[in-house]
Amino acid sequence: MKRLKWFIGAIALMSAIGLIIIKPLPFLFYHDLPHVAFFGRALFILLLCCLLLLWRLIKGPTGADRIVVLDILGVMLVGLCAILTIPTGRSWYIDIAIAWTLQSFISTLALAKYLEGKGFDE
Amino acid sequence: MRRRLALFIAALAIWMLLSWPPDSQHLLAGIAAAGLTALLCGDLFIDGTRLFTRPSRWGYFLIGYLPLFAWQCLKANIDAAWRILHPDLPINPGIVQIKTSLTSDIGLTFLANSITLIPGTMCVNIDKDKGILYIHWINVKAEDSETATRLIAGKFEPLLKKIFE
Amino acid sequence: MVIAGFIFISIGLAFNVIGCIGIIRLPDVYNRMQAATKCVTAGTCGILFGTFLVTGLNAAGAKIIICMIFILLTTPTAAHAISRAALKNGIEPFKKNGDK
Numbered sequence: 001m002k003r004l005k006w007f008i009g010a011i012a013l014m015s016a017i018g019l020i021i022i023k024p025l026p027f028l029f030y031h032d033l034p035h036v037a038f039f040g041r042a043l044f045i046l047l048l049c050c051l052l053l054l055w056r057l058i059k060g061p062t063g064a065d066r067i068v069v070l071d072i073l074g075v076m077l078v079g080l081c082a083i084l085t086i087p088t089g090r091s092w093y094i095d096i097a098i099a100w101t102l103q104s105f106i107s108t109l110a111l112a113k114y115l116e117g118k119g120f121d122e
Numbered sequence: 123m124r125r126r127l128a129l130f131i132a133a134l135a136i137w138m139l140l141s142w143p144p145d146s147q148h149l150l151a152g153i154a155a156a157g158l159t160a161l162l163c164g165d166l167f168i169d170g171t172r173l174f175t176r177p178s179r180w181g182y183f184l185i186g187y188l189p190l191f192a193w194q195c196l197k198a199n200i201d202a203a204w205r206i207l208h209p210d211l212p213i214n215p216g217i218v219q220i221k222t223s224l225t226s227d228i229g230l231t232f233l234a235n236s237i238t239l240i241p242g243t244m245c246v247n248i249d250k251d252k253g254i255l256y257i258h259w260i261n262v263k264a265e266d267s268e269t270a271t272r273l274i275a276g277k278f279e280p281l282l283k284k285i286f287e
Numbered sequence: 288m289v290i291a292g293f294i295f296i297s298i299g300l301a302f303n304v305i306g307c308i309g310i311i312r313l314p315d316v317y318n319r320m321q322a323a324t325k326c327v328t329a330g331t332c333g334i335l336f337g338t339f340l341v342t343g344l345n346a347a348g349a350k351i352i353i354c355m356i357f358i359l360l361t362t363p364t365a366a367h368a369i370s371r372a373a374l375k376n377g378i379e380p381f382k383k384n385g386d387k
Contacts, residue, residue, distance in 0.1 A: 069310065202322045235360075
């Protein structure tokens with residue numbers, strides 16, 4: 001039974017990734033930029049990761065699971081900003097990434113304090 | 123005073139990297155901003171800044187610690203990927219206690235971060251007065267504290283003791 | 288140099304996908320946090336390093352190095368904070384054989 005579930009999940013995930021790699025969804029803007037074929041596929045794979053994370057965010061049995069998922073979503077968005085940097089050629093995406101790292105860290109610490117049942121001043 | 127100076131140097135270095143092609147106007151604005159930062163919140167910076175003035179500690183950090191850390195980090199990722207993708211989930215989790223003899227704040231911070239990023243272990247709680255770290259281990263090999271200490275922190279702790287104590 | 292950057296970005300994407308599968312599959316918040324933190328940290332650092340190799344050392348490259356250092360410093364600290372909060376909140380660790 002467990003092996004069967006593993007097999008079905010593996011086939012579903014491999015088919016989703018293969019579909020993204022072979023025939024990606026249309027990339028609406030920016031058709032004629034450098035390396036857009038590679039970075040469009042990378043973008044869609046990261047969006048697939050975010051979908052998997054949202055599944056755990058909906059289903060997660062305790063509050064700590066949801067906080068972990070929010071933390072990991074923040075890190076994932078940093079990667080998305082870094083991927084958007086090269087084909088568009090706008091370097092302020094990296095500024096967004098740095099600010100997002102620090103702000104997500106602080107919000108995770110605040111949520112952990114809330115889960116621990118303390119006030120915000122230690 | 124020394125703490126404020128260290129914070130000033132760190133803030134100025136980060137500013138110069140953020141505005142990368144270095145020129146004089148950015149340098150002037152950076153000196154103003156870093157001075158204001160060091161004046162306002164200099165007393166929140168880490169303690170023990172005199173450690174960073176000795177070259178031998180920098181040598182141990184750059185030559186001894188960083189390559190070991192990178193190698194362990196790579197091994198940790200391959201190990202975690204193998205455990206996730208295996209159909210039977212070969213995990214045997216549990217929480218063990220290990221002892222440490224580090225006492226300074228920054229040394230304990232580096233030890234906890236290293237333990238979190240080496241294969242299969244994660245630091246859960248620190249009892250600073252007794253020097254005990256509570257470690258969540260994804261595949262428990264030894265329950266008792268002595269063997270666990272030797273297996274987990276055996277490589278990092280002497281090196282960190284040379285760097286930060 | 289561009290090809291090397293693309294290889295690093297691909298390795299990072301693979302580690303990100305594996306980390307997300309780990310968040311789905313593993314049975315307990317501590318195990319989830321271990322696998323997810325390690326794999327996603329390494330994956331995002333791989334993506335950032337590949338981007339650095341493609342752009343080279345200019346205005347964007349220096350910022351990418353700062354971003355990598357921040358991620359390597361902050362993610363283990365955040366995981367430590369969440370796990371300590373979960374332990375104090377009374378979430379039991381998962382045991383393999385069901386015995387306490």
